[in-house]
Amino acid sequence: MALRLYDTKTQDLRDFTPLAPGEAGMYVCGPTVQSSPHIGHLRSALVYDILRRWLTYRGLRVTMVRNVTDIDDKVLVNAADDEHWWALAYRMELEFSDGYRALGILPPTYEPRATANIQQMHELIERLIEAGHAYVASDESGDVYFDVRSWEPYGELTRQDLDNMEDAADADPRGKRDPRDFALWKGHKPGEPESASWASPWGPGRPGWHIECSAMARRYLGETFDIHGGGLDLRFPHHENELAQSTAAGDGFARFWVHNGLVSIDGQKMSKSLGNSVYASELLASASPLVVRYYLGQAHYRSTIDYHDGSLAEAEAALERITGFLERASRRLSGTRFSAAAEVTIPDEFAEAMDDDLGVPQALAVLHDTVRAGNAAIDADDLLAAASALGAVTAMTDVLGINPNAAPWNGTDDVAQEATLARLIDALVDQRQSARAERDFARADRIRDLLTASGITIEDTPTGAHWSIDG
Ligand SMILES: [Zn+2]
Numbered sequence: 001m002a003l004r005l006y007d008t009k010t011q012d013l014r015d016f017t018p019l020a021p022g023e024a025g026m027y028v029c030g031p032t033v034q035s036s037p038h039i040g041h042l043r044s045a046l047v048y049d050i051l052r053r054w055l056t057y058r059g060l061r062v063t064m065v066r067n068v069t070d071i072d073d074k075v076l077v078n079a080a081d082d083e084h085w086w087a088l089a090y091r092m093e094l095e096f097s098d099g100y101r102a103l104g105i106l107p108p109t110y111e112p113r114a115t116a117n118i119q120q121m122h123e124l125i126e127r128l129i130e131a132g133h134a135y136v137a138s139d140e141s142g143d144v145y146f147d148v149r150s151w152e153p154y155g156e157l158t159r160q161d162l163d164n165m166e167d168a169a170d171a172d173p174r175g176k177r178d179p180r181d182f183a184l185w186k187g188h189k190p191g192e193p194e195s196a197s198w199a200s201p202w203g204p205g206r207p208g209w210h211i212e213c214s215a216m217a218r219r220y221l222g223e224t225f226d227i228h229g230g231g232l233d234l235r236f237p238h239h240e241n242e243l244a245q246s247t248a249a250g251d252g253f254a255r256f257w258v259h260n261g262l263v264s265i266d267g268q269k270m271s272k273s274l275g276n277s278v279y280a281s282e283l284l285a286s287a288s289p290l291v292v293r294y295y296l297g298q299a300h301y302r303s304t305i306d307y308h309d310g311s312l313a314e315a316e317a318a319l320e321r322i323t324g325f326l327e328r329a330s331r332r333l334s335g336t337r338f339s340a341a342a343e344v345t346i347p348d349e350f351a352e353a354m355d356d357d358l359g360v361p362q363a364l365a366v367l368h369d370t371v372r373a374g375n376a377a378i379d380a381d382d383l384l385a386a387a388s389a390l391g392a393v394t395a396m397t398d399v400l401g402i403n404p405n406a407a408p409w410n411g412t413d414d415v416a417q418e419a420t421l422a423r424l425i426d427a428l429v430d431q432r433q434s435a436r437a438e439r440d441f442a443r444a445d446r447i448r449d450l451l452t453a454s455g456i457t458i459e460d461t462p463t464g465a466h467w468s469i470d471g
Contacts (some may be wrong), residue, residue: 003058003355006302007255008235009157009243013357018226019210019255024060026052027254029234030111032069032209033092036427037099037280037443039296039307040263040270044231044292047260047301049105050400051229054354057346059401062254066108068093069114073170076196085113085196098423102289103296104401104408112216114207116199120215121207124249125184126225134184137175142187142203144294145171146241148180151248157257158236168237170208172190175428182241183208210241216245217253220224224252232259262303263296273441278307281428287312290409294402296396300361319369322397325371330388332378338387344395347368360400367396384455425456429465432458 003016018024028048031041048064055062069075070089078128079085093113100107125144133150137143141270148162157160167179171186188197188204197204197403207215230239239257246253262269265276283292290456295315299305333339346371374389397403404410428447435444451458455470 003054004357005256005258006357008259009339011159014256016226016256018060018077018229019224019294020471022059022061024055024227025061025221026062026064026227026229027054027213027221028064028066028228029065029227029230029238030068031092031096032072032074033089033096034072034074034091036431037092037096038270039265039266039278039280039283040101040231041281042099042292043094043296043305044260045100046103046296048229048258049103050297050301050360051227051258051358052106052356053399053401056235058355062109063221064108065110065217066111067213067216067456068096068111068113069209070113071196071206071210071212076192079193079425081229083194092345094423095280095427098427099284100419102280102284102424103293104289106401110220112220114212114216116202117212117216117219118207120219121185122200122362124211124215124218126201127249128184128245131250133345135177136202137187139172139175141172141173141175141189142185143171144185145176145181146184146248147177148182148244149178151244153247153319157158157240157243160236160240162450166237182237183267184245191449209353210238211245211421211435212418213238214242214246214249214251214253214345215240218251223250225254227256227258229258232262235259236250243315260301261299263305263307265306266308275314275443279427279431281424282447282450284424285428285454285456289318290402291316291319297400298360298364301358319362319402319404321368321371322393322402325374326390326397326405327392328378329374329386329393333383333387333390336383338383343388344391344398346399347392350396354399363396363400367393367400370396372449425451425467429458429467433465 004013005016007014026048031037052062052064070093075085075089079088116384124135128146134144134146157164162180165180167173168182171183173179184260185200185202186205186208196206198206243253264270268274268276270277291312295312296305298315347366350363350366353359353366370389372394373387374393377385377389394403398406428451432444432447435447449456457468457470459466
């Protein structure tokens, strides 16, 4: 296999040779289920869906693990008086699953929750303490920290000198030997819910964020595995710390580090403080899910995508050229001896582009060239060439997950799609209510307009907002 991938750790393109022949193990950092999914979450999950589909096409049996971080400072902070943190986490987990499903992102092989892997985290922390790379805080807090000064390679992923690194802002620094030491275990604090506290050899408490991923990757993929993926924003401190913990404990950990670029909004970084977040539900109300998938998947995975007015319209036009050809070719070929003869093969140039660090933009150029050639063949009544283009376009759209005639886009999964749609509308209606409560009426109106444009009517009643689908 000639696939090359950019490894963020070695900072170069390397041939991807799996650890076990014919198999590939991939760990992708999943969401911290603290609030609704936004466009960046969808893009990240889609990148690894496309990578996984390509590895599978190349004949590998892929084991893909994407976790759910269901216990974390942010989940506890966002839980309200009338909703337990675990109820919030599960509600958000469902929204994430709906968003993924809407975009045709295949479910991971395993989707472990952090709270179901506490024992594995304890074992890893114990190994680190025994190896002299972790210690119990001196301030009776019950915290346990990773000792960054004890691990010489610390900083290797992001090529930082320890002395220039930021302090770890994850726990009270008074119990730390060095302000950069990060929390593996956080002792229970007064005021935190009892339900967010687990017994441990160091007293009741809960895991630090980074140790969760190290422990889950090891449990489901083994000491060493092929690919670790995640958004570029996770490189430091999250991935740097995952790498340090796992290797200091003696595990080989990830052989390739793959990071996807982020999504900006009108040229600006997306952030809560700017209030410019684009949520999954808004995005999916603005265009069909297939258009959203095409839009988020078309750029190279390492580049930044800028979302702006008109982004989805461009994607829709590109997709229409593909669907237009598929329909036209099927119509013209139906009833001829070419109707079933089209060989469904991927052109070599497409495969070469995908093998070259997942070059989707170049691969899509091949796809659109084939569409043009196919249309020209129909114009010239060259049905053999038209049939071969139809086969190639079908194969290429299949592997990218954008074949409009295949599941989930061809309506073969109606019940699941209806449930997904209902939850997405619910999420959007909730967001409109919050915007109104925060007196952000411009945003509330924007959401209502989106819904109206999608044929959904909201009615404000004394018992809350109700929605219905027109027609
Ligand atoms: Zn992670």
